[in-house]
Amino acid sequence: MTDIVLGVGASHSTLMNTHWEETFHKDRAERFRDALREARDEIAAARPDTVILVGSNHFRGFWLDLIPSFTIGVGECVASGESGTPEGPQPVDVSLARHIANTLVEGGRFDLAYSAKLQIDHGQSHAIQYLLDGLDVEIVPLVVNVFAHPLPTLERCERLGRAIREAVLAFPEGRRVAVIGSGGLSHRLPWPDWRDPHGDDEEFMVGAWLNGRDHWKDYDVKRREIIRAAESAINEDFDEEFLSLVENGRTHEVTRYTTEELEKVAGNGAQEVRTWLLMAALLGHAPGRRLSYESLPEWLTGMGVAVLDPTHHHTSERQP
Known part of the structure; x- marks a missing residue:
């Protein structure tokens, strides 16, 4: 028998690794880091064999030469190791991953892209570093396109x-x-719509996304400079609203936003809430428990952690 025993939604930021000493709001940062540790302990207590790891990709393993909406890793998985995150091969539950891909494709539900040699970046390896630290588990990596328009809809x-x-x-x-x-x-990241860049920095970024597959190190220094120069654009009201939906088992209600509306309200980086939405749907939209929310402008992001435990709550399945 296969059971889904726990869900965790968590923000990520490589600035935890590279700019901790420059972080002004240390109290907020420490509370967030403590929440990651608490979530890690709850994962350990749930004793999973496998973790389905839903994340984004920041133009490390995917480039504008090919952008699938959804890609599942069904073989090797290699983490890029940028900014102090884990590097190298990650253990994959190949049997479960291939079962998911086969079931969805052959059942006519979703034509998932798949990769037998998937490269992931901090969009997933940050979670491996902090949430799976020391745990003997395999992963099923699922990458969602949240940065290269057109994006899969929230409903999808x-x-x-x-x-x-x-x-x-x-x-x-x-x-x-x-x-x-x-x-x-x-x-909000200082990233352009690749279809219509304006100015030298945006042209540079699109060039990096187009040509970086074999030469990403050539672009990385300036790329990081552009990101570090960005001004924070955190919408705490949106974050509170979203976390309230998670807590009340109503995460699916975020699907009322179009891609354009979500970006206008909460920034282009908020498109990553698709990963939380997928996680919540996998948990049958069980109500969640917030462990932390901190507004961290130094990290450019509203940082949240929540746990969904179906054994503690009645799971309310949402019908299509």
């Missing part, structure tokens, strides 16, 4: 989460499965 992401849930629960080999959604909350 929610439907995918429910479809994967059905596939996982039907897995005959038996697993205890946890789910992590890594990303968000509100923030």
Whole structure:
């Protein structure tokens, strides 16, 4: 029997690793870091065999030469190791990953892109570093396109989460499965719409995304300079609203936003809440428990952590 035993939504920021000493709001940063540790302990207590790790990709493993909406890793998985995050091969539950891909494709539900040699970046390896620290688990990596327009709609992401849930629960080999959604909350990155860049910096970024597959180190120093020069744009009201939906088992209601509306309200980085939405759908939209929310302008982001435990709450399945 396969069970989905826990869900975690958590923001990520490589500035935790590279700019801790320059972080002004140390009290907020420490509370967020403590919440990550608490979530890690709850994952450990749930004793998962496998963690479905839903995250974004910041033009490290995916480039504008090919951008799938959703990609599942079904073989090797290699972390890029930027900014002090884990580097190198990660253990993948190949059997479960291929079962999910086969079930969704052959059942006519979703034509998932798949990779037998997937490169992930801090959009997932940050969670490996902090939430899976010291845990003997395999992962099923799922990458969601949240930065290269056109993006999959929020509704489409929610439907995918429910479809994967059905596939996982039907897995005959038996697993205890946890789910992590890594990303968000509100923030704005100095990243252009690749279709219409304006100015030298935006032209540079699009060039990096187009040509960086084999030469990303050539672009990385200036790329980081552009990001570090950005001004914070955190919308605490949106973050509180979103976390309230998570807490009340109503995360699916975020699908009322179009992609354009979400960016206008909470910034282009808030498109990463798709990872939380997928996670919540995989948990049947069980009500969650907030462990932390901190507005950290030094990290450009509203940083949140929440846990969804279906054993402590009645799971309310949302019908299509």
